[in-house]
Amino acid sequence: MKTLFDVLSPLSPCDEPGGWLNQFGTDELRECWEETWRSDWLLWLLRKVGAPDAKMRLVAVLCAAEVAYLMDDERSLYALDVAHACAIGEADGAELGDARAAARAAALDVSRVAALDVSRVAARDVAWDATRSAEWDAASDTLSSAAWAAALDVSRVAALGATSDESWGAVRTRQSDIIREVFTFDEVEPLLKARLS
Helix, strand or coil: CCEHHHHHHHHCCCHHHHHHHCCCECCCHHHHHHHCCCHHHHHHHHHHCCCCHHHHHHHHHHHHHCCHHHCCCHHHHHHHHHHHHHHCCCCCHHHHHHHHHHHHHHHHHHHCCCCCCHHHHHHHHHHHHHCCCHHHCCCCCHHHHHHHHHHHHHHHHHHHHCCCHHHHHHHHHHHHHHHHHHCCHHHHHHHHHHHHC
16 A cells, blocks of 8 residues: 555655654545644644645744743734734734744843743744744745744743643644644645645
8 A cells, every 4th residue: 555655755754754654545634634643743744735824824823822821021922913913914024024023022031031931931932933924034934934933832832841741742732733723634635635646
């Protein structure tokens, strides 16, 4: 049986996602998408199949919102609000640039104070990651990189407070649920099938 790994290997999956893809036949796209709890694998796959930037930004914002309770600087919360507005078409690049600068300043201010809780620093970094845009990075996949970075930052923040593997797994499961809420299988299927042909 030909597996998803066989047909998606040109996308260069590393060992772990490669093993995940190797579990599914090419006729098991839905199962592959719906069964994993690894948000990082889902984000990798979305980046590789060319998921829309605005929806990737929405994933970044929603993942960052998971740790908004750790953000005690209004600039970080403002950045999340503007990034969300941008993701749904209600803010422009200039507003996003201003919010990104504010979130970055908040992250830098906190990093200068060594006595602060490291999880709060990471939470501010999440807000900054969620506001990345093509204007600040020449790479063509900047927006999807923002989603990737924000999700990984949320994982890092949660891991700082996690006391068990179950907590870590719960964080990744919640992120995977967020990704699947934003990108339904019906939206992902054509992207995957285009790569399979």
